Amino acid sequence: MGMCFFVKRKLLDFAEGDIPECQAVQVRAHLESCPACRGRLAEIRRGLQAAGLHRETQMSEDFWKKFDVELQKKIFERECERFPRTGRRFVWVASVWRPALIALPVLVIMFAVATHLRVFSPAAREEALVRDAAWLMDEASDEQGTLSSDDDITADIEILYLADPSAFRENG
Amino acid sequence: MTTSADAQRSLECVRRFQEGEKAAFDELVRMHQRQAYGFVYSLIGNVEDAADILQEGFLRAYEGLGRFRGESGFKTWFYRILINLTRDMLRRRGRSRKLFSYSLDEEDENGAAKSVPDATWRPDKAAQEHECESVLNGALCELSDRQREAFSLRYFQGLKTEEVAHILGCGVPTAKVHIFRAVRHIGRIMGPYMDGRS
Known part of the structure; x- marks a missing residue:
């Protein structure tokens, strides 16, 4: 009975040939004297043979195309x-x-x-001051009515420069 | 059957997918879809349900592949997803469902390929094989879910017992017991047909 328990656990490996030789000898010896285990082994062999009958389900190419699209x-x-x-x-x-x-x-x-650097740089500020000064002078001349053209302004500046060049140097 | 070259190719595809190459997933699908379909079909026995489960399985794989660390093979990992989905579906449908409920005549309508008879084709032999297959499917239905899963993975998918145990989420001895009982039951049912063949 104890041997049956041991052999039963080994029958599947025995049927598949996946058992060490020393154990296979024991199983073979037991099978000769035990009809119950021989019956079990026969069932297992039939089961393994039946598994070989299984055919993989073959689906058509159309089925797989549809499957891929769906996926x-x-x-x-x-x-x-x-x-x-x-x-x-x-x-x-x-x-x-x-x-x-x-x-x-x-x-x-x-x-x-x-833009910030261009607007607020010292050179830009100086340029703006000169432009403002020229504009103020132009306005003042217009009010007095003495100067009416760019040529007159230039001539007037030249006269001022000849009179006092240091004033021009100080103002840049 | 999966060779180590296939397993390596699968892992290579997984690595490429994880690096952002989405096309690598299509390659994985092409590599595994037919065999995986056969596996799911052997568990659930219905063409449409098998296709639905396989699609959902691939979707889960697509979403989860980023977290796959390659500790097991891709096939083992993917089949575990399929097993869980199949169990969910069977649970939802209840035990009253009928597995393998369609006949071979319905195969073509459901998209299965027609087998074209060749010169050696014999109607009596074909009928006998058809009968054997029907009996085998019937015997599979009678197995418990675990036994059917173990049997299918071991003999239809050709996986090792250790891989079967990993997919089923149990120890190797437990997987061996499931396989042993399944084989013995099928042998008992298929006995008369097998004796006639041998």
Whole structure:
């Protein structure tokens, strides 16, 4: 009885030939004297033989084409669920226009800095002062009615310069 | 059957997919779909249900492949997904469902390929094989879910007992017991047909 318990556990491996020789000898010896275990072994051998009858279910190529299309559709739907429409669009834009999106704010900042430097630099401020002075002089001359053209203004400045050059040097 | 070359190719596809190559997943699908379909069909016995489970299995694989770390083979991992989906479906449908409920005549309507008889084709032999297959399917129905899964994985898919145990989520001795009982039961049912053949 104890041997039957041992052999029963080994019968499948024995039938498949997947058992060490020392154990196979024991099983063979027991089988000669035990009709119950011989019956079990016969059932197992028939079961293994029956498993060999199984044919893989063959489906048509059309079935697999349809299957692939359906699968792709479902994968796309799942992707849409994971990334909602707006999110998808953003992802797409970001991937295609990413360099432009990064460059644009940088360019804006650089332009702003350049403009700031140009407007508020010492040279620009000095230039603006000279322009304002010329405009004021022009206005004053217009009020007096003595100067009416650019030639007259130039002539007047030349006279002023000849009279006192140091004043011009101090004002730049 | 899966060779180690196939397993390596699968793992290579998984690696490429994880690196962002979406086309690698299509390759995985093409590599495994037919065999996996046969496996699911052997468990559930219905063409449409098997296709639905396989599609859902591939979807889960697509979503989960990023987390796959390659500790087991892709096939083992994927078949575990399929087993869980099949168990869910069987649970939802209840035990009253009839496995292998369609006849061979219905195969063509459901998309199965027609087998074209060749010159050696004999109607009596074909009828006998058809009968044997029907009896085998009937015997499979009588097995418990675990026994059917173990039997199918071991003999229809050609996996080792250790892989069967891993997929079923049990120890190797337990898997061996499932396989042993399944084989013995099928041998008992198929006895008269097998004796006639041999």
